[in-house]
Amino acid sequence: MATTIKTQNFPVTGMTCAGCAVSVESMLAAQEGVQQAEVNYANQSVKLSFNPEQVKPQDLQKALQSVGYDIIIDEENAQEKQEEVQQQAYQKLKYNFILAAILTIPVVVIGMFLMDMPYANELMLVLSTPVLFFYGRSFFINAYKQAKHGKANMDSLVALSTGIAYIFSVFNTFNPHFWHQRGLHPHVYFEAAAVVIVFIMLGKLLEGRAKSSTSTAIKKLMGLQPxxxxxxxxxxxxxxxxxxxxxxxxxxxxxxxxxxxxxxxxxxxxxxxxxxxxxxxxxxxxxxxxxxxxxxxxxxxxxxxxxxxxxxxxLLAQIIKLVQDAQGSKAPVQKLVDKIAGIFVPVVMLIALLTFAIWMLFGGEHAFTQGLMAMVTVLVIACPCALGLATPTAIMVGIGKGAEQGILIKDAEALEAGHQVNAIILDKTGTITAGHPQVQQVLWAKAALHKVATYEAVLLAIEQQSEHPLAEAIISHLKQKTLAAVQLSQFNSLTGLGVEAVFEQETYTAASHKILKLKNLAIADDLQQQLLALKEQAYTLVYFANSKEVLAVVAIADEVKAGSKEAIQQLQQQGISVYMLTGDNEQTARAIAQQTGITHYQADVLPADKAAFVEKLQQEGKVVAMIGDGINDSHALAQANVSIAMGKGSDIAIDVAKITLVSSDLRLIPKALQLSSQTVKTIRQNLFWAFIYNLIGIPLAAGILYPFNGFLLNPMLAGAAMALSSVSVVTNSLRLKFLTS
Structure with a gap:
């Protein structure tokens, strides 16, 4: 019997940085029965593929709890429970931050301005101890849990940096003679340790508030359900x-x-x-x-x-799930960033040790104290939060923005690839056109005008008994009028032609043009002239006749949707090649192409031919988007680089496609491509600043400028810079909400 692999999203709690996401991912992936684990730090979730016969969600929860994290395994209202847990954590963090800040302010004042007052060091020790080990204890607890499993994250960096500064300061407070004997002043760094804790708490508070704004699309959708x-x-x-x-x-x-x-x-x-x-x-x-x-x-x-x-x-639940899955998916660039984040913390620790060693070798008189502070500052400033938030926050906001506009994006890869599209293939029926035939015009012979109301009632009665697909269009058109009910007799279906029935001893027929020769029906000259114009427009014609002549011709067409022509023109103006592929005949395809301004089209195309055409364009180096609505489009949708389905289309097309236009309005396609472009641009901006921040910040923290101008970065400023970097990345992502309309 084949093994059943279950894929499910679980909310994660307790993550504080990209390093945490890597720890959660590696811990879960290491469990027996887990095939794949993908953690999204921005929306605090993990997408797990696992064998339920080998491992239960409860086992995975215990494994995570051992390293200081947790997952919500209860499927009922999991999102709400996660929000509740996060809200509690936020309120607790806020409470701890306020009290820690109150204690830290006098520590900073003493450390910066009153360091020579009696018992200054002892007073700073008393005030800073609860800041680190009570209000900031979570950093040390989580670092310990990580270390037990040979892992490290942001908490590890914070605990190491502030812990070393605190221990060094305690030693200097109680053993000042150790340094006096060597002709050095025993500096203490209680204020640096306390301020780093407070700044990082503040950064997490601001980050938490900003990140909550990225999931407003989900909250709005959930709020639609009573x-x-x-x-x-x-x-x-x-x-x-x-x-x-x-x-x-x-x-x-x-x-x-x-x-x-x-x-x-x-x-x-x-x-x-x-x-x-x-x-x-x-x-x-x-x-x-x-x-x-x-x-x-x-x-x-x-x-x-x-x-x-x-x-x-x-439908609403499926839309919510689609948006949640998409926001939890990873763009290709994010997978590279995750690998970098996974080795980032150990590399930073190595750099910090190397910094201390270099200072000890070449630092001169104050090598130990300055080397120690440089090491602490490197550990503080090199937090991987900004790096970890750069891609997923932009993806979350972009997908959420799309959902608000009626563009449902199934995964981040589609969002990332959209801006590269330079060729778009459109199906005709249901995509460019409405997908259901409508009566465009009814031409009456002059001889029939005196009895139009009666004839219309007869035609309605005939079509109401017909099973032909076009009958519904005629019924819908005639029902808009107030017609008297008529009683037909001898109703007969003419296979491959149409239908006929008798009313008041006269036989009436509604059929295709083939009936004309078969029954030798005459067409009046005035009607014949008007027919030429209808045929040029590729309308499907239904002939309504009595036993002698054609009384009327009904022109039926699948009408071009409002906005289709406008959307096609916008795409062409953006330099995107637009193609139409249809299984319909050449005449109809040409008429629709002319109406919408499409120059490249093919008629009588089979489903396999559509996929082959997509592949042909891809071999020419084009990035192809396929837009369709039917089962016959599913093969081509799967082949395309970006696949877009009409929301009113078939379930199979929607399942295969990576993007769904809920309202089936083609004008959403330029918006979707613009959204992709803006999102990718935001991701690049975020990654640039995240990398630049670390490339500049780490050498500065290590003291690279000290030999030239004596500049050594204060750990307090490093803590503030680290907090600001994360907030700036999230804030930049939130700009997406206003860049696209």
Whole structure:
């Protein structure tokens, strides 16, 4: 029997830096039964692929707890529980920061200005001890847990740097004669140790607040779902939690209420705001039998509907999961950054030791104290937080921004690749066009004009009994008029041609042009002239005739969607080659291409041909985006560099595609590409500043300028710079919210 591998996202708590993410990832990946672990530091989650027969989530939780982290394994409301844990941690950190800062201020004043006052060192010792080992104890506890497993993270750097400075200062406080005998002054660095702890706490507070803004898209989507519903049962109305709703339940929705689950109207009618799905601000009329979706808002009137999809099966739940998975996915560049972060902390420790050794060899009179401080400063300034946040925060904001605009991006790779696209292939039906035929025009022969109302009623009655796909378009068109009901007899389906029936002893036919020769039907000259224009526009024509002549011609076409031409023009103006591939005939394909301004198109294309065309463009060096909506597009979507599905398309196309346009509006494609470009630009900016910060900061901390101008970076300033670097990276990512509209 084949092994079943389960893939699941778990919220992670306790991570404080990119090094933590690497520790969590390596610890989980090392567990038996775990096939793959991908940790996203920015949204504090891990995507795990594991064999549930070999390892249980509880085992993974225990393994993580041993190194100071935790995962939330309860699937019910996991996101809310993580937010609750994070909020508690945030409040605790805030409390510790405030009290630590209150104690640190006098330490700084004494250390900087009153160092010669009596018992100055002893007083600073008393005040700084609780800052480090009570309010800042988490740094030391986590560092110890990491060390037990041979790992290191930011807490390791903080604990080492402040711990060394504190121990050195305690030694100097109680043994000043050791240095006096050697002609040196016993410096203490209580203020540096305390300030570093406080600054890092402040940085984490600011980072936590900024990061919470990156997940607003998820919170907004979750807020669309009500907590309780009114269920109708044998005992009448009852208000129940949404989690208790079952398929088949009858739900009552009143005016202004949010629809809790997907279903179908059973009684009543109303208008529903579906802007969160379609992007259209105009409310949609709903009648008995129509489908409603979770998260949409009832506007006027009340109705009852039957639940068809509940819990994780609703469209809203799938959208939320899609955004969560995407925000947790890793861009290719992030995988490289993770490798760097994994070796970063050990390398920094090595640099710190090397710094101390060089100072001891070449530092002269104050080699030990200055070398010690340089080592402490290197450990403080070289935090990998900014590096770890650079990519995932930008990805989170970019994907969240896309979700707000109706662009659902399944993974970070698609978002990163979008800006490179220089060739776009569009399917015709359902992508450029609406995907369902509509009556464009009805031409009546002059001889039939005196009885148009009767003839329309007969045509409606005939088409209502027809099973032909085009019948629905004619029915929809004629139902907009008030027509008298007519009674037909001898209804007959003409295979491959159309349908016929008898009304008041006259035979009427609705069929294709083939019926003309078969029944030797005449077409009046006035009608014949108008037909030429319809044929040029590649309309599908239905001929309505009596036993002698054609009474009317109905022109039907799959109409080009509003915005398709505008979107295609925008893409072409950006230098992107646009192609249309369709299984439809040459005449129809040419007509649609002319209407939309597409110069490259192919007709009569099979599904395999679409994929082959994608591959051909890729071999020419193009980065190809495929946009489709049907099962026949799935092969080409899978082959393309970037695959985009219409939200109103088939489930298979949506499953294969990496990006879904919820409203099926092609004008979202230029927006998606712009979003990709802005996100990649932000990632590059973040990585540049993160690397530059460390490239400049570490040598400065080590004392590279000291031989030239006597400059030695203070550990307190190093702590402030480290905190600022993380906040600046997150803030730069948040700019994405305003760069794209």
């Amino acid at each position: 907590k309780t519903v009114i269920r109708l049962g044998a005992s009448g109305e009852e208000e129940v939690p949404i989690s208790q709703v079952q398929v088949g339940d009858l739900i009552l929705i009143r005016s202004g209420e949010k629809i809790p689950v997907d279903g179908r109207l059973a009684e009543g009618n109303s208008f529903v705001d579906e802007s969160m799905i379609s992007g259209e601000p105009i409310a949609v009329a709903k009648q008995t039998g129509d489908t409603v979706f979770a998260g949409t808002i009832n506007q006027k009137g009340s109705f009852k509907f039957t639940a068809e999809k509940v819990g994780q099966d609703t």
